[in-house]
Amino acid sequence: MTQDDLHIADPKMRAQGVNVFYGEKQAINDVSIDVGTDLVTAFIGPSGCGKSTFLRSLNRMNDTVASARVTGRIELDGEDIYAPSMDVVQLRARVGMVFQKPNPFPKSIYDNVAYGSRIHGLAATKADLDVIVERALTRAGLWDEVKDRLGESGTALSGGQQQRLCIARAIAVDPEVILMDEPCSALDPIATAKIEELIHDLRGKYAIVIVTHNMQQAARVSQRTAFFHLGTLVEYGKTTDIFTNPKQERTKDYITGRYG
Amino acid sequence: MALTNDHTVKAFDEDLNRLRGLISEMGGRAEQALLQAMAALSKGDQELAAQVVRDDKKIDALEAEVEQLAVQTIALRAPMADDLREMIAALKIVSVVERIGDYAKNIAKRVALMDQTRSIEAIPVLMSMSSLVIELVHDALDSFAARDAELAIRVTVRDKNVDDFYNSIFRTLVTFMMENPKLISESAHLLFVAKNLERMGDHATNIAEMVYYVVTGERMEERERGEQPEDGAAEQEQG
Secondary structure: OOHHHHOOOOEEEEEEEEEEOOOOOOEEEEOOOEEEOOOEEEEEEEOOOOOOHHHOOOOOOOHHHEEEEEEEEEEEOEEOOOOOOOHHHHHHHHHEOOOOOOOOOEEEEEEEEEEHHHHOOOOOOHHHHHHHHHHHHHHOHHHHOOOOOOOHHHHHHHHHHHHHHHHHHHHHOOOOOEEOOOOOOOOOOOHHHHHHHHHHHEEEEEEEEEOOOOOHHHHHOOEEEEEEOOOOEEEEEHHHHHHHHHOOOOHHHHHOOOOO | OOOOOOOHHHHHHHHHHHHHHHHHHHHHHHHHHHHHHOOOOHHOOOOHHHHHHHHHHHHHHHHHHHHHHHHHHHHHOOOHHHHHHHHHHHHHHOOOOOHHHHHHHHHHHHHHHOOOOOOOHHHHHHHHHHHHHHHHHHHHHHHHHHHHHHOOOOHHHHHHHHHEEEEEHHHHHHHHHHHOOOHHEEEEEHHHHHHHHHHHHHHHHHEEEEEEEHOOOOOOOOOOOOOOOOOOHHHHOOO
């Protein structure tokens, strides 16, 4: 495995020498990684290794934590996302996020998906909005299941449907990157399989980064895998290499269940 | 036998250790089968030859047991990285060891078919060849037990000597047959014995290549094969 094989031409996002602190405590230590549109990138590692912290720094979700401080450089299309000129609301529209627990708004299915487009003013007319909602729900694989009850509350859906609703909500504003923080950990195997199939379909349209504790899932959905441990990026490589022949002892110990 | 006991899930360690134990036992039985088959051949010991044929069933049973355990472990424990490589190697190695057992059985069966009037002097050379093959099979299995890639490489290098033995015996037996047509039947049997031994050496090499893969995660570089056996069949058998 040479560096050339791992090179991502024209990365969507690029992190260089990123450190994240919570007060005095350093949670992320000098992490550099590129994320491309054609490849799904998985972050794996034990609890507390910093993978979620790092994921959240990619759309400045850590800004909401008062003590959090980020140094280093994170670029979206070559633009520094921590630059003063960066509009954080716009950034989060371009870099969407899906969380561990489905968190639909206590509104109708339609309004859940339409919400972002409304606040960003993406639709001029009701008809435009209808198109956006249908397209997002279709891409999220939910349209056929909900098209006859768009007025019902989003919270009335099953867990798996709620998570796909949240993905539909994220892609309705036409983001460039989707960050997923353990999107399937609260779902049953069937709902999980549907989300994984969805990730597969969305690959190439959006740059996707997924944090997962389920290594089989990382192996199934990603083409690149990054292993985090104690706030550092221990190993980054092709998913097939990481799971059959990891180069670092710590990676091997973790994925074979010898960690700790 | 290197025991593994460092997985968080201890039952996984138990499965792996049991697998290694079974492969070890199977390898030991295959070595013994070859040793006894050659002893039976050199002494014309029909009873010992019959026992080799009977004992081969145990090797087959062990192969089935390892296959079942490996499939079960893959299904239940989803092994990764070196553990996964070990499962795949275990499946391949037992099928190779089973073949080695079959070749030993084939040699044993020829004891009953051969004329007992010992008119050919080729047997001492066959015995030397079989000693080397047993050594290679033994070392290949040792390299698996010890996770020793260096030992595995040395097995593949020494396989060339087995090929040299075979070439030499092949020429000798062909000469016998040309000089005295009465010896054709017996010479043909001995030629098959030599061919079986040559194949066993190749199988020891296959095991060594799998061990190298388990330990390093890489495929072994194509070794210097030396000259092919001179009967012209090697090319197609190597596939």
